[in-house]
Amino acid sequence: AQSVAQPEDQVNVAEGNPLTVKCTYSVSGNPYLFWYVQYPNRGLQFLLKYITGDNLVKGSYGFEAEFNKSQTSFHLKKPSALVSDSALYFCAVREVGGFKTIFGAGTRLFVKA
Amino acid sequence: ETGVTQTPRHLVMGMTNKKSLKCEQHLGHNAMYWYKQSAKKPLELMFVYSLEERVENNSVPSRFSPECPNSSHLFLHLHTLQPEDSALYLCASSQRTSGEETQYFGPGTRLLVL
Numbered sequence: 578a579q580s581v582a583q584p585e586d587q588v589n590v591a592e593g594n595p596l597t598v599k600c601t602y603s604v605s606g607n608p609y610l611f612w613y614v615q616y617p618n619r620g621l622q623f624l625l626k627y628i629t630g631d632n633l634v635k636g637s638y639g640f641e642a643e644f645n646k647s648q649t650s651f652h653l654k655k656p657s658a659l660v661s662d663s664a665l666y667f668c669a670v671r672e673v674g675g676f677k678t679i680f681g682a683g684t685r686l687f688v689k690a
Numbered sequence: 691e692t693g694v695t696q697t698p699r700h701l702v703m704g705m706t707n708k709k710s711l712k713c714e715q716h717l718g719h720n721a722m723y724w725y726k727q728s729a730k731k732p733l734e735l736m737f738v739y740s741l742e743e744r745v746e747n748n749s750v751p752s753r754f755s756p757e758c759p760n761s762s763h764l765f766l767h768l769h770t771l772q773p774e775d776s777a778l779y780l781c782a783s784s785q786r787t788s789g790e791e792t793q794y795f796g797p798g799t800r801l802l803v804l
Binding site: 586613626628673674680 | 721793
């Protein structure tokens, strides 16, 4: 069965510092991996995804994520956090060819000025 | 905006009421989804429609009834709900290929069941 774990309910970072939001996954086959962000009173917005190829994926707003197959992880990173990055971040996984996307519980990122 | 709209944005209903949530996508996609978002819980996939056929029903109680009359519209009919059904209901759409497609979400309907 597919599953996604986001071990931190909240991550606190000072503006200008690097940030990492962690995600690990479990899937029986090859995975497609996604990060979405949700701002207050909004739906989820796509940030980036890993399909195949280069393990380092670059996405919107300066975010990037690294796929690590041996550790089954897909951590979200940004070199320099902005206050406007404060939001709820969701990691998601889908098996190749599958219909079902499994989401993590979300990690709230708080960036302090 | 993502091109997916949902109405109403907020809904308060009693346990004996019948109401419907509406979702419309303007992106030309061929798949649509209903999710339930509760506080501090993973998004729960409820239903998936691909080419207007239901392809996934994630053990959702029968008091939730989806309808997909065409590829642009998706409804969620609600009847005799329970207070624990209070949540944010999100609609999404995608262009179905082999699974790598991105989902585009609407802003959600916040439902309160009294």
